[in-house]
Amino acid sequence: MKTTSLFFAISLFVCFSCINNNNAPLSQQEKEKITSEVNAVMNSMKEGMKNLDSEAFEATFLLDNEFKYVRINGKVSDANAFLKEERNEFNNANKADFTFVSTDIRVIRPDFAIVTLIYHGTFYFQNSTVSFPDCGVTLGLVKTADGWKVIHLHESVQRSKFVVTKLN
Amino acid sequence: MKLNTLLLGLFIVVILQSCTNKAEQTSSNQLSEQMKNQISSEIMEVSNQWINGNKNLNADKAIQFWSNSPDLRFAENGQFFANRDSIYATLNNYYSITNTLNVEWLNRKISPLSNSTALMSGEFHFSLNFKDGSSWQGTNAFTGVFIKENGEWSLIQGQETTRTNE
Numbered sequence: 067m068k069t070t071s072l073f074f075a076i077s078l079f080v081c082f083s084c085i086n087n088n089n090a091p092l093s094q095q096e097k098e099k100i101t102s103e104v105n106a107v108m109n110s111m112k113e114g115m116k117n118l119d120s121e122a123f124e125a126t127f128l129l130d131n132e133f134k135y136v137r138i139n140g141k142v143s144d145a146n147a148f149l150k151e152e153r154n155e156f157n158n159a160n161k162a163d164f165t166f167v168s169t170d171i172r173v174i175r176p177d178f179a180i181v182t183l184i185y186h187g188t189f190y191f192q193n194s195t196v197s198f199p200d201c202g203v204t205l206g207l208v209k210t211a212d213g214w215k216v217i218h219l220h221e222s223v224q225r226s227k228f229v230v231t232k233l234n
Numbered sequence: 235m236k237l238n239t240l241l242l243g244l245f246i247v248v249i250l251q252s253c254t255n256k257a258e259q260t261s262s263n264q265l266s267e268q269m270k271n272q273i274s275s276e277i278m279e280v281s282n283q284w285i286n287g288n289k290n291l292n293a294d295k296a297i298q299f300w301s302n303s304p305d306l307r308f309a310e311n312g313q314f315f316a317n318r319d320s321i322y323a324t325l326n327n328y329y330s331i332t333n334t335l336n337v338e339w340l341n342r343k344i345s346p347l348s349n350s351t352a353l354m355s356g357e358f359h360f361s362l363n364f365k366d367g368s369s370w371q372g373t374n375a376f377t378g379v380f381i382k383e384n385g386e387w388s389l390i391q392g393q394e395t396t397r398t399n400e
Contacts, residue, residue: 136393140395142341142357172307172390174379174390180391184314201312202313218353220393221395
């Protein structure tokens, strides 16, 4: 009889915990842990950009059919267009310099986070430079078995155009 | 006694299994097609209401579904607004100098991420006729992250970019 009561109590506890966990907001500690994980992904992305390292940069994205990329010219495109543009810049540039400022991470769910940031940077090509003089960016990230990945990227340049400078 | 113990053990396993299933169902990629369709339809409706609020130059309606949470962020052409109040003030200022505003969605793609989170990307065309006789039209790309708050969908994150010729 004692065993029966014990099992019954455990069952109720398990049941209550499950219901409670499904509705409970994330604790501050959980949010801080996720924020730290997402921040590490942002750092990998930035280093990938600075080092023109396509592999490292692309590893921070989940480039499947659902991926959406809103370009600074206001067009919605997909993973293929994103990769084409990224590889064209990374393969042809000699050097890049990027700074992320005002990085703001919000944990919406245990498996979904939003990042907003402003970045500015310059790609240095053989005969020209392309500068992004402050781009406002929204990134949506999901947690996968392989860590946090960007599934949505929207960037807008704060000035009317990015700046192209011809060298020599 | 042994049978009772066995039955209770089985009961616990069933509870655990159902809890796991429930947790998975509310996580991304585990939503049923029916659920995804329902969420998409709800987001479509909410984004239609937003467009209608704009068309009617009604800032209260246009901002109705925007989250009151301090986590709300919104950017227009890369500039982030400080908060919901500043978005509302900007809308009111715009509407006060506008005679007519027409906005139409050109396309929308909704990705339900869970039963309470969805991502939308789309493009809309807008045309404004101002009271001073000038006009402005263009196409904007739009990103929206929607969350369910108190049973209603609200926008927690948005960004718009006006299309340029680049």
